[in-house]
Amino acid sequence: MKKSFFKLFLLSFILIFLASGCVTKPTVTNQPPTAPTTPNPQDNETDVATTVTLSWTCSDPDGDTLTYDVYFGTLENPTLVKEGNTTTSYTVENLNPNTKYYWKVVAKDGKGGVKEGPVWSFTTASSGTVSPVFEDHFEGYTNNDTQYTSSFYGETISSVRSITYTQGVSGSMGVYLNYFDSYICYPTSYLNPTEGTIIFYFKPDPNMYEVYNAIDNPKGGFLMDTVGWLGAFSGSFCIWAGFSGGYNNFSAGTWSGSGWSYADTDYIYSLSPYKFYKIAFTWSATQGKIKIYLDDTLIAEANYNTQLDNQQLFFIGQNPFGQQGYNMAYWPYGPHSMIGTYDESQIYDVALEF
Ligand SMILES: [Ca+2]
Numbered sequence: 001m002k003k004s005f006f007k008l009f010l011l012s013f014i015l016i017f018l019a020s021g022c023v024t025k026p027t028v029t030n031q032p033p034t035a036p037t038t039p040n041p042q043d044n045e046t047d048v049a050t051t052v053t054l055s056w057t058c059s060d061p062d063g064d065t066l067t068y069d070v071y072f073g074t075l076e077n078p079t080l081v082k083e084g085n086t087t088t089s090y091t092v093e094n095l096n097p098n099t100k101y102y103w104k105v106v107a108k109d110g111k112g113g114v115k116e117g118p119v120w121s122f123t124t125a126s127s128g129t130v131s132p133v134f135e136d137h138f139e140g141y142t143n144n145d146t147q148y149t150s151s152f153y154g155e156t157i158s159s160v161r162s163i164t165y166t167q168g169v170s171g172s173m174g175v176y177l178n179y180f181d182s183y184i185c186y187p188t189s190y191l192n193p194t195e196g197t198i199i200f201y202f203k204p205d206p207n208m209y210e211v212y213n214a215i216d217n218p219k220g221g222f223l224m225d226t227v228g229w230l231g232a233f234s235g236s237f238c239i240w241a242g243f244s245g246g247y248n249n250f251s252a253g254t255w256s257g258s259g260w261s262y263a264d265t266d267y268i269y270s271l272s273p274y275k276f277y278k279i280a281f282t283w284s285a286t287q288g289k290i291k292i293y294l295d296d297t298l299i300a301e302a303n304y305n306t307q308l309d310n311q312q313l314f315f316i317g318q319n320p321f322g323q324q325g326y327n328m329a330y331w332p333y334g335p336h337s338m339i340g341t342y343d344e345s346q347i348y349d350v351a352l353e354f
C-alpha cells in the first residue's frame with residue numbers, strides 16, 4: 001500500500017513535471033526574415049545619379065522588427081557600410097560617375113533570424129553632374145536668318161537650308177535632311193579643343209541608297225563634319241557612316257592639316273530605316289584618343305592627332321562651301337548617303353564615356 005502510494009506520487013510528479021515543461025517551454029520556432037527584394041535602383045540599372053537612396057522591401061513571418069546591415073562598394077563582394085539600419089533605405093553620396101556599384105542587404109530579426117539578400121548592382125550616369133554646353137532639340141528654328149561667314153572658305157551662308165520637320169526620337173520633332181543641299185550649320189566655338197563629346201540621334205530614310213554602288217538595301221548614313229568640297233582646315237573633324245568596300249562602316253576622324261586620324265570600324269552595318277541610332281563622338285588630348293560610339297557601345301577609336309578648331313563652322317549634312325554648280329555632294333559620301341532624320345544633338349566639353 002505504501003509502495004503503490006509512492007508509485008502514484010512519483011507518476012503524478014512526472015506528469016506534472018512534463019505538463020509544466022510543455023507549458024513553460026513551448027516548441028514555437030523563430031522564422032527568419034524574407035530575403036530583401038524590389039531594390040531601388042533596380043538591379044543593373046544605368047544612368048543612376050551620383051547621390052542615390054538605396055531602398056528595398058523585406059518582412060518577417062513572425063512580425064519581428066527588422067534591422068538591416070547594408071553592404072556597398074565597387075567590389076563584386078561589397079563591404080559593410082552600415083550595421084543595424086532601422087529603415088528600408090540608405091543614402092549613398094558622392095559616387096563616381098560612370099562607375100558600377102554593388103550592394104546587398106542582410107536582414108536580421110533580433111532573435112537570431114538572419115536572411116541575406118542577393119548582390120545587386122547599378123551604374124552611375126556617365127555625365128554625373130556634367131551638362132551639355134550646347135543642345136539642339138530640333139523642335140523648330142528661330143535662327144533661320146542667321147548668317148555665318150567662314151574665314152576659311154571665304155563665303156557667307158545661312159545657318160539652315162532645305163530642312164523639314166518630322167517625327168523625332170523622343171516623340172517630338174526631329175529634323176529631316178533630304179540630300180545634297182540640306183544642312184544645319186553651327187559655329188565650332190561650341191567645341192572645347194582639349195576634350196569633348198558630340199551626341200546625336202539619326203534614323204536613316206527607307207529610300208536611302210548609296211549612289212556609288214547599285215545595291216538594294218538601304219545603306220549610307222549620317223554625316224556631321226567640318227569638311228567641304230574645297231578642303232579641310234586644321235582641326236577639322238568628321239563623323240559619318242559611309243560606304244566602303246561594299247558595306248557601311250562608321251568613321252570619325254580629325255585632320256591635322258597634313259593627315260587624317262580615323263577611328264574606322266571594320267564592321268558591316270546595314271542601317272535599319274525604322275529606328276534611331278545614338279551616335280557619340282569623343283575627343284581627349286589627355287587620353288590622346290578620339291572615339292566613336294554606336295548606341296552607347298564603343299565601336300572604334302584612334303589617336304587624337306590635333307586639337308579641334310573652334311574658329312570655324314561645322315555642319316550636319318552637306319557642307320555647301322565650294323559646291324555651287326555641283327548637284328552632288330563631295331566624295332566619298334554620295335548625295336543620298338545621309339538622307340534621314342536627326343534629333344537631340346548635344347555637345348559637352350568633357351569626353352564622356354558610355
Ligand atoms: Ca522572426
Ligand SMILES: [Ca+2]
Nearest residue numbers: 137168172173
Ligand atoms: Ca526633338
